[in-house]
Amino acid sequence: MFIIAGLGNPGLPYEGTRHNVGFDVIDAIADEYNISVDYRKNRALIGKGIIEGQKVILAKPQTYMNLSGESIRGLADYYKIDEEAELIVIYDDVSLDVGQLRIRKKGSAGGHNGIKSIISHLGTDVFLRIKVGVGEKPKKYDLADYVLGHFSKEERQQMEEGYHRAVKAVEMMVSGEIEAAMNEFNRKAKKDAARSGEETKRS
Template identity: 35%
Template structure:
């Protein structure tokens, strides 16, 4: 059966990248699978993703974490979209880290620019559009002269980790809201929240 919503969490595979800032999207999808009894596993080799289907109320959701590196996420997303025959790409939700938001801040977006995110660029290249939904989890700008790539590939300190763990919970809540209430209603609810203290 086709899914009503496809939710993809971006990150890098392997223990070297576990719990890094770049993997907050994958962590969110892992949490959603845990909440709804899903078991993420490689179902189709050509998709290059761990995936499963769960229900949130009456809504069927495909959950996926690409097995590719972050910057090649479009390979998996394109294959998943084809398998689920999703013509309306507003039904694709990508959860990812965002340098332009403070740590722990959540923002939902439908379409629009890619803000230099190579994972999103790869997805656009494979879907031939930017018109997919995003749940953006703030990881903040790098300190001093540190490069953005170095910042996102590092594990945060204890205080920031706690902020990100709360944001991952909220991002999972936001995905559930998108599933049950639609993207516009979810944006109205989550985009008006104050920044974390």
């Protein structure tokens, strides 16, 4: 069984913000596989389903971002999963372009408070994760204000495409194709960056 957890903040004011892209990806997965994420368990909204033949729990912690680890720890204990192999955490990343993905097997929190909380409560930084780019913070913006802000119409379209890719990445990861998913989606980001650099040079 896999727990697929998207990070975000509960409540209407936070819907559609950069910091809630983890929730948005969970919603995209739920739509694709007709999973209702409406049952409360361990301070999260969860839904049970099957993806690529694997049992999954979709989860949206309702603890607010900074306490995400409390909910994730409780869910991992209750369902007796191997956190290092059967937990996938999806969250926003300001170091990636809008809609880009980066898949990792482990790593530091990189300043993300939700991941800091999860690492603290699990006692390890080894767990699968999908970072979803929300774009770099403009120089004059406060980081908290930026991640709690909303996307432009153009960015929203890019994010929808990113969510679609994230669903495909999850499908590969629960099928055991983690390296293939990393090669597929991490490399695309590199190719896009290289292509962008070439276009800048030509212009």
